[in-house]
Amino acid sequence: MSWRKSSRSASDAKCVEVAIGLRSTGVRDTKNRGGDALRFSSRAFGAFVAAVKSDR
Numbered sequence: 001m002s003w004r005k006s007s008r009s010a011s012d013a014k015c016v017e018v019a020i021g022l023r024s025t026g027v028r029d030t031k032n033r034g035g036d037a038l039r040f041s042s043r044a045f046g047a048f049v050a051a052v053k054s055d056r
Contacts, residue, residue, distance in 0.1 A: 001019035001021045002019060003017040003018070003019045003026070003028065003033075004017060004018060004019070005017045005018070005030060014031075015030050016028060016029055016030065017030055017033070019037075020042075020045075023041065023042055024039050024040060024041055024042060024045075025039070025040050025042060025045035026038065026039050026040075027040070
């Protein structure tokens with residue numbers, strides 16, 4: 001999977017990166033790229049993003 005972070009994030013390491021795959025999405029801390037990543041099913045991550053967007 002290819003990791004990316006938002007173009008709106010600052011250049012310091014206070015953000016997360018996301019990798020979107022066919023069946024899952026990974027989220028990791030930019031301060032520890034070699035460490036563990038959280039993995040979510042595509043459906044669960046999609047529901048999370050929709051909930052965040054609806055609460056703006």
